[in-house]
Amino acid sequence: MIKIENLSVQAGAFRIQDVSLTVPSGKYGVLMGKTGSGKTTILETVLGLRNASTGRIVLGDLDVMGLNPAVRGVGYVPQDGALFSSMTVRDHLDFALMIRKVPRAGCQQRVEELANLLGIEHLLDRKPRGLSGGERQRVALGRALSFQPKVLCLDEPLSALDDDTRVRMCDLLSNVQKQTGTTTLHVTHNSDEAERLADFLFRIEDGQIRQVRPEL
Amino acid sequence: MSSHPEQPAAREPIPDANSGTSNIVGGRDLDARQIAVSNVLFYLVFIVMGGTYVVLIVGMLLADAAYMTEKTFDSLTSEGRSLLSVISHNPIATALADKRIQHSIWLSLISCTMSAVISVMIAIPMGYLISRHEFRGKRFLDAVLDIPIILPPLVIGLSLLILFQFPPFRWIARDVVYQVPSVVLAQFSVACAFAVRTMKATFDHINPRCEDVAITLGCSRAQAFGWVLLPEAERGILTAFTLAWARSLGEFGPLLIFSGATRMKTEVLSTSVFLEMNVGDIEAAVAVSFIMVMAAVVVLILTRLISPSQYGIQ
Known part of the structure; x- marks a missing residue:
C-alpha cells in the first residue's frame, strides 16, 4: 500500500499543500498532471529524495517519514532511466543484490529471472551506450x-x-506489475498511458490531488 | 443574377504568420545568394581569427625545432662529423647527458606526478561538494578557488614563503622551504585549482539521478559515490590529472621564490631553462624546453588514447 496523508512539501518557490492519496496493496496507481504541477515532487518525497514539511507517508505497513531512502524499499525508474554508463545490463540487475550481499548463485538466478520477465536476455552483457x-x-x-x-x-x-514503443512498454508494465504484485505509483502527463495502466487514477491540479478512478 | 452560394469569393491574401511569402509593407525579398555569401564570410572570419592562435602555437614549436636542427647541422659542418653522428651530437642529446639536467628531469617527473595525484585527491571531494550541494558561503568558496588561477605566480610563491613563517607551518619550514617538498607544494598550490574546476565541470555533467537511483537501491552516500559516480567521472578524473600534471610541469614563478633554483637539489625543468638562459646557453635552454614540450605532448597523447571521446558522460 502507498498512503500519502496531508502531505506538504516546499520545493523552492513551489509548494504542495496538504495532499493525500492511497494506492491499495498490489494495485497500479497513476498520478496524472501537467508539467510543473508537482507530481514529480510528490514522487521524490515518497522516495525520500525530498523532505516533506508535514504529513505522513506509509509504504506497506511502515511509516517512512524521516526514513533514509536507502532503507525505504522503493524501486525507482526515473524519466531518462539514469542508467550507469560504466556497468553492463547484468551489473544493473544485480547491483541492489550486491549491496545486500546476496550470494552469487542467488544473484545469478534473480538476474536470469528478471531478464526473462523483461525480454532483455540478449542485452545482459551490453553497456547502456547504444541501447534504444x-x-x-x-x-x-x-x-x-x-x-x-x-x-x-x-x-x-x-x-x-x-x-509504438510506448504501447508495448505499457503492456509490459501492466504484465510485470500483475506478475510481481508490486504496488506501483506511476506519474505521467499522458492521459492515454494513464487510461491503459491505472487501477487507481489520480489527477493533480492547482496543488490538489483528486481521485478520478474509481470514483470516491 | 446572384452568385452561387458555394462559389468562392474573390481571393484575398490570407494573413499567415508562419508563411514567409506574404508581402510585408516596406519590406524586401530575402536574397538567398546574399545569405550564402554572408554565411561563407561568417565562417571565414571565424576560421581566420581562431586559426591565428593555432598558427602561433604551432609556429612556436616549429621555431624551437628549426633552431635545434640548425644548431645541430652547424656543429656537424664545423666539426666535420658524419651525418649519423647527429644522433649523439645534438642539443637534446647533450642536455640529456648532463647530470644536472638528468636530475632536473627526474625531479620534474616525480614532483609533477605527486602534485597531480594530490591535486586530484583534493579536487574530487571539493568538485563534488561544489557541484552537488548548496551551502552557505558557496559563492565565497568558489571565488577563493579561483585565487591561485588569477594571482601572479610570483605572489603565490611569496605568499607560501610568508605562510611558512607562521605556526604550525613554521615548525616544519626547515624541512620544506628550499627543499624538495616545497617543489611539490608550490606546483600543487596552482595545479589543484585547475583540477578542482575540471572535477566540478565533470560532476556537473553527470546526471544526479544516477546517484538518486543508487541510493534508492540501498546505497549509502559513500557507496553511491564510489560505485556509481566515480566510474562515471573516470574521464574527467583523467583530464583533471593531465591538466594538473601539465600545469605543474610549467610552473616556475612560485618555485623560484619558494624552492629556490639550486642545481641538483630543487631544480626542475622550468628552472633549468631559466638557469641555462642566465648563463647564456640558449642552445641548452631550448633543448630543455623541447624536452618539456615532448613530455607535455606525450601526456596529452596518452590521455587522448585512454579517453578517445572527451566527456563522453551519459
Missing part, C-alpha cells in the same frame, strides 16, 4: 525490481518513447 529508449527503460525497470521492493515508483518512464 525502450531497452533502456526495461533495464531501469529490471534494476528497480531486482531487490523485490514492496513499492515501485515510476517518473514519466515512457515520455521519451515513440508511440
Whole structure:
C-alpha cells in the first residue's frame, strides 16, 4: 500500500499543500498532471529524495517519514532511466543484490529471472551506450525490481518513447506489475498511458490531488 | 443574377504568420545568394581569427625545432662529423647527458606526478561538494578557488614563503622551504585549482539521478559515490590529472621564490631553462624546453588514447 496523508512539501518557490492519496496493496496507481504541477515532487518525497514539511507517508505497513531512502524499499525508474554508463545490463540487475550481499548463485538466478520477465536476455552483457529508449527503460525497470521492493515508483518512464514503443512498454508494465504484485505509483502527463495502466487514477491540479478512478 | 452560394469569393491574401511569402509593407525579398555569401564570410572570419592562435602555437614549436636542427647541422659542418653522428651530437642529446639536467628531469617527473595525484585527491571531494550541494558561503568558496588561477605566480610563491613563517607551518619550514617538498607544494598550490574546476565541470555533467537511483537501491552516500559516480567521472578524473600534471610541469614563478633554483637539489625543468638562459646557453635552454614540450605532448597523447571521446558522460 502507498498512503500519502496531508502531505506538504516546499520545493523552492513551489509548494504542495496538504495532499493525500492511497494506492491499495498490489494495485497500479497513476498520478496524472501537467508539467510543473508537482507530481514529480510528490514522487521524490515518497522516495525520500525530498523532505516533506508535514504529513505522513506509509509504504506497506511502515511509516517512512524521516526514513533514509536507502532503507525505504522503493524501486525507482526515473524519466531518462539514469542508467550507469560504466556497468553492463547484468551489473544493473544485480547491483541492489550486491549491496545486500546476496550470494552469487542467488544473484545469478534473480538476474536470469528478471531478464526473462523483461525480454532483455540478449542485452545482459551490453553497456547502456547504444541501447534504444525502450531497452533502456526495461533495464531501469529490471534494476528497480531486482531487490523485490514492496513499492515501485515510476517518473514519466515512457515520455521519451515513440508511440509504438510506448504501447508495448505499457503492456509490459501492466504484465510485470500483475506478475510481481508490486504496488506501483506511476506519474505521467499522458492521459492515454494513464487510461491503459491505472487501477487507481489520480489527477493533480492547482496543488490538489483528486481521485478520478474509481470514483470516491 | 446572384452568385452561387458555394462559389468562392474573390481571393484575398490570407494573413499567415508562419508563411514567409506574404508581402510585408516596406519590406524586401530575402536574397538567398546574399545569405550564402554572408554565411561563407561568417565562417571565414571565424576560421581566420581562431586559426591565428593555432598558427602561433604551432609556429612556436616549429621555431624551437628549426633552431635545434640548425644548431645541430652547424656543429656537424664545423666539426666535420658524419651525418649519423647527429644522433649523439645534438642539443637534446647533450642536455640529456648532463647530470644536472638528468636530475632536473627526474625531479620534474616525480614532483609533477605527486602534485597531480594530490591535486586530484583534493579536487574530487571539493568538485563534488561544489557541484552537488548548496551551502552557505558557496559563492565565497568558489571565488577563493579561483585565487591561485588569477594571482601572479610570483605572489603565490611569496605568499607560501610568508605562510611558512607562521605556526604550525613554521615548525616544519626547515624541512620544506628550499627543499624538495616545497617543489611539490608550490606546483600543487596552482595545479589543484585547475583540477578542482575540471572535477566540478565533470560532476556537473553527470546526471544526479544516477546517484538518486543508487541510493534508492540501498546505497549509502559513500557507496553511491564510489560505485556509481566515480566510474562515471573516470574521464574527467583523467583530464583533471593531465591538466594538473601539465600545469605543474610549467610552473616556475612560485618555485623560484619558494624552492629556490639550486642545481641538483630543487631544480626542475622550468628552472633549468631559466638557469641555462642566465648563463647564456640558449642552445641548452631550448633543448630543455623541447624536452618539456615532448613530455607535455606525450601526456596529452596518452590521455587522448585512454579517453578517445572527451566527456563522453551519459
